[in-house]
Amino acid sequence: MTKPESEWTWKEIPVGNVILEPGNASVYRTGDWKSFKPILNKELCIHCGLCYIFCPDMAYNLDAEGYFISDLYYCKGCGICSKECPTRAITMVVEEE
Amino acid sequence: MAKRVGMEVSIAAAEAVKQANVDVISAYPITPQTHIVEHLSEIVANGEMDAEFFCVESEHSAMSICIGSEATGARSFTCTSAQGLALMAEMTYIASGLRLPILMIVANRTLSAPLSIWNDHSDAMMIRDCGWVQYFVENGQEVYDHVFISYRLGEDRNVLFPVIINMDGFVLSHVIEPIELIEQEKIDQFLPPYQPLYQLHPDQPITMGAFALPAIFAETKKAQEMALRASMGKILEVWKAFGDMTGRYYQPVETYRAEDAETLLLTMGSIGETASVAVDQMREEGRSVGLVKIRLWRPFPFEALKQATLHAKNLVVIDRAVSVGGPGGPVASEVKAAIYGEPIRPSVYNFAAGISGRDVTPFDFIKMVDKAEIEIEEGNKEGFEIYGVRE
Amino acid sequence: MIENLNVFAVRTLTQKEYFAPGHRSCQGCAEALAVRLVCKALGRNIIIASATGCMEIVSSPFPFTSWKVPWFHCAFENTAAVASGIEVGLKVLMRKGRIPQKKIVTVGLAGDGGTADIGLQALSGALERGHDFIYVCTDNEAYMNTGIQRSSSTPFGASTTTSPAGKTKMGQITWKKNMAAIAAAHNIPYVATACPSYPMDLIQKVKKAADIKGAAYIHILSVCPTGWRSAPDLSIKLGRLAVETGTFPLYEVEHGKYHLNIDFPKLKPIKEYIKLQGRFRHLTEEMIEEIQTRITHDYEQLKERDKRGF
Structure with missing residues (x-):
C-alpha cells in the first residue's frame, strides 16, 4: 500500500513522479466529511439503482440480496440518493459522533 | 564511408531527425527555425520517413503534442525560436518534471521588444532553469551530430530528460556548411528504438502528472535536480561513444x-x-x-x-x-x-x-x-x- | 429522459468503476459524477488527458490517484493538444509495430475555463486537425477550483467572485458562450450536450463518440453546489431543471445535423431553475424576464435547427 506523502524521501520518488498503483486514493476515507448519513428502508426499495447511478462518490454497492447499500467509508452525505429515490426509501439521518 | 556534403545547416538538422527515426514531429513556424520544419514536412510528405508530422496552431501546442506523444513512448521532436520558445516556456518546465526525453532545436533569436528576428541568446536564457539538458553548438556538424547524441542521452533510463540543442539563428540555421553524414546502419546501432520506462497504455494504467502538496514537492524537486546533475557522467559517456564511432569527440568545455x-x-x-x-x-x-x-x-x-x-x-x-x-x-x-x-x-x-x-x-x-x-x-x-x- | 426510460435501465450497466472512490470533490459534485459516468461508458481501454482544475485536484494528490485508467495531466490550456499528442503517439507506435494494434480511446477532459477560455485555441487546433479523440468539457460555469471566478461559460446574471452582484452591476453581464456550436462549426463528425442528471443519455453519447472515427466533442453541464450556492442534494434535480427549462438543451450534432434529444412541448419557466441557486439570488424580475426571453429564443432557434436538420 502506498505510504502517505510525508513519509517519502527524495530517493523513493519514481521517475517523473508517476503513480504506479491505479486507484490507490481509495484508501482515503471521505466518509469522515458527512454530517448526515443515508438509511435505506428495504421495504420501500424497488432495486432501481438510481441511488447508485447518481452517487458522485461511488459509495453505493450491490449486496448479495440485490440492494444497493451505501458504503459509509466513502459516503460524504450529500443526500442526492435520498432526494432522487423514486419511492423515498432513503432518509438522511444525523451522523452520530 | 561517411559522406561529406555541402548543405544548409537547417537541412542537415532535418536530415538528422529523419535518420534518428523520430516518430512524432510537431512544430509551429517561426523565423529562423522555419527551414527545419519545412524540410521535415517535405521528407514526411515524400514518404522518406515514417513519422507523424503536425504543423499546429501555436508553439504551446507544438510542445504539448510532443509531451503527449512522448508520454506514449513515441520519439518526439520540435523546434522553435524566441517568441515561440517564450510561448512554450511553461511546457518546457513540465516536460522536464515529467522526465519526457523530447528533443528540441532552438534556432536562437532575440526576444521582443522591439521585435527582431536576428540572433542572440536571450530566448535560451529565459528558460535557463527549465530542467532540460542544454547544449550550445558551434557549427552545422555539431547540430547534426547532437541530434543523435541527444536522443541517445535523453532516452537513457539513467537520464530521462528532454534535451535542447541551441544553435544560432541565421548564423548557423541559414548557412551552407560541409556536413559529414553518418551511415544509417551506424546510427541505428548508436541509437536503438526508444524503450520508455513508463508509457501511457491501458495495460499499465499509471497516473502521470499528479500534483504535489508542500509535504512532498521539495522531494520531487530534489529528485529532479539530483538526476540532472547525475546525468553528467552519461553525457560524457555518450560523447565518448559518439567520438569512437565518428572520430568527433566533444567536451562540455x-x-x-x-x-x-x-x-x-x-x-x-x-x-x-x-x-x-x-x-x-x-x-x-x-x-x-x-x-x-x-x-x-x-x-x-x-x-x-x-x-x-x-x-x-x-x-x-x-x-x-x-x-x-x-x-x-x-x-x-x-x-x-x-x-x-x-x-x-x-x-x-x-x-x-x-x-x-x-x-x-x-x-x-x-x-x-x-x-x-x-x-x-x-x-x-x-x-x-x-x-x-x-x- | 428518465421518465421515458425504464428506471431499471441502470441495472443493465456495468458495476465496474474506473474513477475510484476516495476522491476529494465537494459533497454533491455533479462534475465528479460526470467523470464517473464518462469512465463507466468507456471502460478500461482509454487514456485520459486531463486539464488542471477541480477534477485534477480532487483525483491526484501525489502519491495517490483516483484513476484506474491511464491518466495524464500537464497543464491547464493545452488538454486538446496533449490528447492530440497521445492519439498520434499511439497511432505511430501501432503502425510501427512497437505496441500491439488495438482500439484505445484518447479522451481530453477539461472544465469550462480550460475549454471555453484558456484552452479554446488548443481545442480549435485539435478539432481542425481532426484527431481521433473525444473531448469532454465538464462545465460547472465558473472557475470553481480557484474560488468561483467567472468564465465565458458563466450564465448571464450569475454572481461569482469576479462578477459579483454589486450596486451597479448585477453579476455576470455577458451571455454564456455556446461551446457546442463552436465545436460544431469545426465540422467534426460528432458534437453532443449531456448532463449527469440523464445518465443513460450521457453514457450513450460517450459510447457513440468513442465509436465515431475522428474528433468528438461532448459538453456536459455539471452542477456545482459550492459555486452555484445550491444544496448538495439538489445537484441532480438542478441538472434536470436546466434541461426542462431549456437553459441547457440536450442535443447532438452528427455530421452537421442537429438533433434535439428531448423536446418539451412546453418548457418550465426558468424561475424554477434559478430560484434554487444562491448565485442568482440578487436577480430582479426584469433580469429574470430578460433571461427567460433569451432562453426561449435560443431554444426556439435550436428547435428550428432540429427540424431543418442543420
Missing part, C-alpha cells in the same frame, strides 16, 4: 590555446569560431590570450570550467544576452558563481556582444580583450558593458 594564457576569452555558441581567429591574431602579436568555449550549458560543467579557467589572470566572458537590471550577462553570472569559492581565480570582465544579430568580428574580440585588460588593470575587476553601443 573546450579550450583553444588556453593552457598558458594570461587572458581568456569565454564564449558560447557559434561566435567561438570567430573568437578563435582573434586568438590566433593576438597570439601572433605575442599576446598571452586563449579561448574557452562552453558547449554544455545544463547541467553546468563546474569542474571542467574551473579546470579551464582558474589559472588565468583575466577572464573575458562574452554573453549574448543581458539580464536586464541584474548582474550583467547570464553566462558571466554562472561563471562567477562557479569560481567564487576558489582562493585563486581570474577577474571576470563581462561583455554582452552580438546582441540581436550585431556582427562580432575578430577585431571586436581584440577590442574587448584590450578593454577588459585595461579595466581590470585599473581596478574595475568585475565590470559589465554592452559592447559596441553608440554613446
